Amino acid sequence: MRLSKTFTLITIALLILACLPLAWIINSEWTVYHAADEGLNSIQIAHLAMVAVEKISFERGPANALIGASATPAARERLRLARQTSDHALRDLVAALSPSRSAYHQRALSSARVARQRLSEARRGMDRVIGSPAPSSAEIMAPIKQMFDVVPAILEAVTSLSTLASNAYPQLSNPLSGARLATELREYAGRMGSTLTAALAEKRPLTETEARDVFILRGRIEQLRGTIRLRLNVPSSQSGPRLALDSMQARYFQDGLAQVDLVLDASRRGQPYAVSLEDFTAGYVPTLYSIVELRDAMLTAAAVEARAQQRAAFRHLLGAIGLGVVALIAQLALLAFIRRRIARPLLAASRLLTDIADGKLDAKLPVNDRKDEVGDLLRAIAILRSNSQEKRRLEQERLRLIEELTEVSRLDFLTGIANRRAFTQAAHAEIARARLARESATLILFDIDYFKQVNDQYGHDAGDAVLVHVAAMLNRACRDGDLAGRYGGEEFVLLARHGGASPGDALAERLRAGIEETPCALPSGEWLAVTASFGVAALNDIRPTLEQMLQAADRALYSAKRQGRNRIVMAEN
Known part of the structure; x- marks a missing residue:
């Protein structure tokens, strides 16, 4: 391929590269x-x-x-x-x-x-x-x-x-x-x-x-x-x-x-x-x-x-458009001037740019002692490679941060226990394992009684204190292998495995009694008595999935509320 044709192609490529930041600036101003x-x-x-x-x-x-x-x-x-x-x-x-x-x-x-x-x-x-x-x-x-x-x-x-x-x-x-x-x-x-x-x-x-x-x-x-x-x-x-x-x-x-x-x-x-x-x-x-x-x-x-x-x-948008037009005209004039003087050095520069575009950031740069425009271009290429290397490093750091944020997103920010999504994922796996091993399990869904009144009367800081208090008691009540989480608002959920320990309804009773007998310390220094209503559903042939257990426990929970709250209702088999 003839040098003039090669330079023409390079000129077009450089023109596009010059237009991209201008387009980005104009697009940014338009977005604003x-x-x-x-x-x-x-x-x-x-x-x-x-x-x-x-x-x-x-x-x-x-x-x-x-x-x-x-x-x-x-x-x-x-x-x-x-x-x-x-x-x-x-x-x-x-x-x-x-x-x-x-x-x-x-x-x-x-x-x-x-x-x-x-x-x-x-x-x-x-x-x-x-x-x-x-x-x-x-x-x-x-x-x-x-x-x-x-x-x-x-x-x-x-x-x-x-x-x-x-x-x-x-x-x-x-x-x-x-x-x-x-x-x-x-x-x-x-x-x-x-x-x-x-x-x-x-x-x-x-x-x-x-x-x-x-x-x-x-x-x-x-x-x-x-x-x-x-x-x-x-x-x-x-x-x-x-x-x-x-x-x-x-x-x-x-x-x-x-x-x-x-x-x-x-x-x-x-x-x-x-x-x-x-x-x-x-x-x-x-x-x-x-x-x-x-x-x-x-x-x-x-x-x-x-x-x-x-x-x-x-006004900034109009200025960016005007600046873009002026910069584009200047770029065209500059390329017309460079075409007559430095076609051959640009061939080497084009190879370097191609390597950088392909992600080959370790390519050796030529020794540059020139004081003219070609020297400036080679120095600019070195800066571009350095920026690309920094961009790659930042991208790797971003991926690492995404992994950390993914782990943090599994926890409820207030109570520190599993959030609804994390609990649901773990519960599905645990129920599948229990069914395969022919083991039993119990789902306990409970709701803090009159929680809205706590927020209305004492403020949302008191409501947060009650949620943290109940979550701590739930954590203490959990046994090895049990799954606990905040299901939403003032609702908590516990998937209890059955083994040598007491069955899930007994665990629910201990938790209910513990909540009732242990008042919560509010930020104001007051002590607030807290109770909760429970719905309990067992894993069986009628309820073989987490969704069906949740529906049954939810109906039992609402039944407990209708019966006066601060009680446990077992889902019907």
Whole structure:
């Protein structure tokens, strides 16, 4: 092959190599711009989801005002308009999410559809109560709680959208999470007003349960206010969120909660309420707008910064494209000049590049004492080989780290025992071995009783302490050959082998009694009594697989819960 033709081929190869990093840079800038655009879109859609939460929460006010009261045309019109507004908000949210193929948006869309279905069911229940001349407290609270259940589904959508936006704008995580917290604060504030509905409608003191619910909601509201304050303590160039926070403090936490306190005080004293349900709703609900204003202020602050960064990303993209074009033109001019002067040295350089491309990183480099462009090229080739060698070393190190992470992924990060996947893999093998050897085995599935109440009353740190405490007791109860793991949430599982030791149901009883008799030390210094409910299933011809044993044990576990918890139920043969 003639030298000119060979050099032409080399020129083309070098041109491609020069274009690759430019393409990578442009693609990187495009990825940044696309992520910024998608993040800004997610902020806007998250706002729609938060508005939907607000409107559904607001709808409870006009509905509550009609319970036990004469349904005037004006009051019914307010409820109709509130429902219409909620429907429009949900429809706008679904319409904004439907075109997107993003996994985050699809999860949010699914949550929005679930919320719409729950809202329809809750409205039917509310209409029945409104139409009843003298509904009982239970009849009043049932549809109100159904209305409460609508909001968590939309909050899941808010979380998905906020996560996507935070991934694109990590520095905006404070205003984004603050807006989400303000949405939750608005919902809990609305729930607290709704909790008073039955007592105000029936003109009776609050029940113990209602008073406790108000106390819990009040604590959650204060907690959210403190968290939002922390988010706003981060330095920012925008004063809007701080002003909105001051407004919320004055309008809701002073004026709004003062109205709640009047009702609570009258209830404690056994005195008649100074306001009717309709008057309370008319006075309390407007104070909630200050929370919505805070939410919108934080979202506006986040959107302003996001738009600025989106514009900056677009400018960087244009700059990268311009730089790429200039660099490409310069490369073509340089290759045209080199073609006339250094064709022969480039042949040697091409062989070296081929060796490096083939992974032959030990090829001997020629002695280079040249001070011209060819010398620079040979030195560049030496650097490229060094970088490739470093890349190979890093790749080997990456494979080693992957192996270590694979081992770590088999353990539950909190309790230190096997996670569900690791337990399932080991249990399948153990059951196959037991069946082959015609040995028996027992599966014990148990669930910590009232675990959600521990989290609600003492906090998630206390819940984690209980999980670690129970896992430690499970580890101590295991015998040689037994398999134990955390099956999920507050559920644990144990596959017990039968040998000379006691059978699996006796092991379950020892474990149940041990958990009941050994209180858990909480981080606060308190001691908490813990119990668990057990479902036990034996390996037999009816249940020859792990899945069938788990299903049987799960049914037995739920039976234990229905029978009062803190007990063991054996699966039926």
